[in-house]
Amino acid sequence: MSRIRDTFAGLKRTGRGGFIPFITAGDPDLATSELLLIELAAAGADIIELGVPFSDPVADGEVIQRASERALRNGVTLRDALACVAHAKQQIDVPVVLFSYFNPLLQFGRDRLANEAKQAGVDAVLVTDLIPEEAQAWTETLQQRELDPIFLVAPTTSDERLVRIGQQARGFIYAVSRAGVTGARDEMTHDAETLVRRVRMVSDLPVAVGFGVSTAEHLREVWRFADAAVVGSAIVREIERLKTAPDLVQRVGKFARSLLATNQQNVGDSTALHLP
Amino acid sequence: MQRSTITTSEPDENGHWGQFGGRYVPETLVAPLDELTKEFTRARHDAEFWRELDQRLRGYCGRPTPLFHGQRLTAHAGGAQIYLKREDLSHTGSHKINNAMGQALLSRRMGKRRIIAETGAGQHGVATATVCAMFGLQCIIYMGAEDMRRQALNVFRMRLLGAEVAAVNAGARTLKDAINEALRDWVTNVHDTYYLLGSALGPHPYPLMVREFQRVIGREAREQILSATGRLPRALIACVGGGSNSIGLFHPFIGDQSVRLIGVEAGGRADSLGEHAARFHPTAASGGGRIGVLHGTMSYVLQNDTGQIATTHSISAGLDYAAIGPEHAFLHDNGRAEYICASDAEALEGFTLCAELEGIIPALESSHAIIPAVRIARELPQSDAIIVNLSGRGDKDAQLVAELNIR
Ligand SMILES: Cc1ncc(COP(=O)(O)O)c(C=O)c1O
Numbered sequence: 001m002s003r004i005r006d007t008f009a010g011l012k013r014t015g016r017g018g019f020i021p022f023i024t025a026g027d028p029d030l031a032t033s034e035l036l037l038i039e040l041a042a043a044g045a046d047i048i049e050l051g052v053p054f055s056d057p058v059a060d061g062e063v064i065q066r067a068s069e070r071a072l073r074n075g076v077t078l079r080d081a082l083a084c085v086a087h088a089k090q091q092i093d094v095p096v097v098l099f100s101y102f103n104p105l106l107q108f109g110r111d112r113l114a115n116e117a118k119q120a121g122v123d124a125v126l127v128t129d130l131i132p133e134e135a136q137a138w139t140e141t142l143q144q145r146e147l148d149p150i151f152l153v154a155p156t157t158s159d160e161r162l163v164r165i166g167q168q169a170r171g172f173i174y175a176v177s178r179a180g181v182t183g184a185r186d187e188m189t190h191d192a193e194t195l196v197r198r199v200r201m202v203s204d205l206p207v208a209v210g211f212g213v214s215t216a217e218h219l220r221e222v223w224r225f226a227d228a229a230v231v232g233s234a235i236v237r238e239i240e241r242l243k244t245a246p247d248l249v250q251r252v253g254k255f256a257r258s259l260l261a262t263n264q265q266n267v268g269d270s271t272a273l274h275l276p
Numbered sequence: 277m278q279r280s281t282i283t284t285s286e287p288d289e290n291g292h293w294g295q296f297g298g299r300y301v302p303e304t305l306v307a308p309l310d311e312l313t314k315e316f317t318r319a320r321h322d323a324e325f326w327r328e329l330d331q332r333l334r335g336y337c338g339r340p341t342p343l344f345h346g347q348r349l350t351a352h353a354g355g356a357q358i359y360l361k362r363e364d365l366s367h368t369g370s371h372k373i374n375n376a377m378g379q380a381l382l383s384r385r386m387g388k389r390r391i392i393a394e395t396g397a398g399q400h401g402v403a404t405a406t407v408c409a410m411f412g413l414q415c416i417i418y419m420g421a422e423d424m425r426r427q428a429l430n431v432f433r434m435r436l437l438g439a440e441v442a443a444v445n446a447g448a449r450t451l452k453d454a455i456n457e458a459l460r461d462w463v464t465n466v467h468d469t470y471y472l473l474g475s476a477l478g479p480h481p482y483p484l485m486v487r488e489f490q491r492v493i494g495r496e497a498r499e500q501i502l503s504a505t506g507r508l509p510r511a512l513i514a515c516v517g518g519g520s521n522s523i524g525l526f527h528p529f530i531g532d533q534s535v536r537l538i539g540v541e542a543g544g545r546a547d548s549l550g551e552h553a554a555r556f557h558p559t560a561a562s563g564g565g566r567i568g569v570l571h572g573t574m575s576y577v578l579q580n581d582t583g584q585i586a587t588t589h590s591i592s593a594g595l596d597y598a599a600i601g602p603e604h605a606f607l608h609d610n611g612r613a614e615y616i617c618a619s620d621a622e623a624l625e626g627f628t629l630c631a632e633l634e635g636i637i638p639a640l641e642s643s644h645a646i647i648p649a650v651r652i653a654r655e656l657p658q659s660d661a662i663i664v665n666l667s668g669r670g671d672k673d674a675q676l677v678a679e680l681n682i683r
Pocket residue numbers: 370371396397398399400474475476515516517518519520521522593594595639641642667668669
């Protein structure tokens with residue numbers, strides 16, 4: 001049914017940790033984003049998160065803020081982001097998570113979003129500033145169109161809310177590694193592992209860890225205790241650094257492959273399999 | 277519009293006034309917002325909390341502020357008696373201290389010693405820096421670089437009071453950008469930081485809590501007008517940025533159906549999107565009248581067709597913001613309150629008029645309410661009275677107005 005569920009089932013079977021890169025639609029331009037989706041899939045992405053640019057990204061650090069600004073300067077909208085997915089999906093089969101702040105979705109309309117996202121080949125929707133308490137109508141509409149509503153959990157999330165979130169979420173749960181905004185970090189905190197343990201107690205959904213995951217070493221560490229790692233700012237920073245390079249797409253692909261170089265070592269590590 | 281018959285305006289337990297309000301925040305902030313809601317609810321029902329707040333507002337902030345009969349302004353209008361609620365006389369020069377004091381007491385109950393806040397005009401920043409100095413708390417104020425330029429006096433005051441003023445260079449470098457940065461700080465430092473938000477907006481419980489701390493304006497005004505005139509006023513008029521001084525004045529009168537509640541938004545320099553801050557603006561090209569989500573709450577928000585938040589313009593930094601507090605959205609839709617706008621030019625005219633006729637230099641924010649008040653008074657008999665909220669004093673704006681070569 002859910003392609004995201006299939007993906008995680010496949011990872012579990014092979015004992016591999018999942019790799020979920022994030023890029024912003026329209027950064028540095030739409031045509032490049034489309035090529036990046038294809039390249040990241042080829043580089044080994046298990047799922048890709050595509051960010052919808054927003055004028056006031058309060059949950060993001062400077063790197064993704066600037067990516068949003070670049071995309072907005074190009075006039076990129078939610079509609080463009082969906083078109084980008086539709087085009088790329090003619091060539092790739094990797095599940096795509098639409099990642100957005102709430103207001104652009106609200107203006108687009110709930111039914112229209114569910115219909116057009118489904119049509120474009122989007123598999124799931126994650127809304128940064130839509131917590132389960134406010135999300136009910138949206139969750140229902142998305143699920144009617146077989147789109148997985150993905151929710152965030154944070155180290156500050158209470159056990160009681162973890163249960164509620166686990167009940168509303170589908171596909172996987174996105175665990176925020178630490179209190180803070182997005183951004184590459186030198187070191188991972190222990191908060192993430194503790195949080196993933198707490199999620200496992202109340203939900204059977206796979207767990208992906210993001211925020212600050214930026215090196216091959218970080219990925220390896222996350223795979224020890226979680227099902228997948230999301231890499232956002234580190235990739236977006238590469239895109240920014242290379243934004244005028246003619247071979248941007250290949251070099252970002254190369255960077256993604258370098259992050260994955262160690263994934264084989266992960267095979268057979270039983271802690272990557274979540275227990276029933 | 278048909279006059280509403282609502283007699284109360286209370287949100288549900290999750291901070292919704294109808295479809296407005298609520299909490300639209302990153303997950304990390306839910307826990308501190310829950311903690312804050314719990315502590316505020318406890319304090320709200322604790323007589324001792326209010327006793328201490330009242331004592332500090334009296335002894336330190338100079339409350340109650342007078343309700344002043346502006347006789348020359350009244351004569352100028354030639355109609356209803358115009359009364360001015362003198363928030364400009366409270367300590368630090370605006371109503372903002374009412375809320376800053378209340379929240380500082382809360383932060384103390386919660387044991388949080390690092391205080392952050394956003395500011396537009398700098399009045400909330402000064403009020404926050406002041407209570408932090410008084411309680412010995414660390415204070416960081418986020419302020420857009422453009423606002424730092426046009427409200428330079430307040431930047432200096434905040435620094436004198438020992439606050440760190442952090443310049444925000446994103447976007448249009450005004451209030452919206454300062455709130456973004458304050459939220460990012462909070463999400464990063466949730467464990468030891470209290471976010472002292474300055475207007476009746478943001479995620480639950482802020483709109484409710486800030487209103488409760490500003491209600492003192494309306495409670496006093498109601499008593500004062502009754503003792504001065506023996507009856508209720510015909511109208512209350514207040515400028516609306518996020519909406520704290522206006523809701524503070526309006527709320528105790530909600531059940532008084534004969535009292536019109538009139539909010540004045542910033543009409544800016546033109547009617548097109550980007551040139552004003554009138555969220556209820558009635559014309560199509562203005563971008564007004566659209567519901568959206570900004571900074572954690574659902575309300576009317578100035579934005580483009582694809583949901584990107586618009587930049588705004590007002591001569592007054594304190595009204596220069598794309599969203600309005602959710603309770604105002606509710607009162608607008610059910611017709612209990614009315615919203616109009618005053619342009620930059622009208623604000624300047626009101627600024628001068630109030631100075632010349634009453635010897636009171638109002639803040640540019642408050643100045644937005646003067647000309648509409650004169651107009652409304654003119655249509656009413658002399659036996660009636662109206663109240664204008666003079667939310668702040670204009671010292672901070674004197675330089676800017678001088679540069680505009682008004683005099
Ligand atoms: C004097 C004064 N009045 C009004 C405002 C607008 O805020 P609010 O609508 O919350 O009262 C400000 C904000 O900075 C202000 O300084």
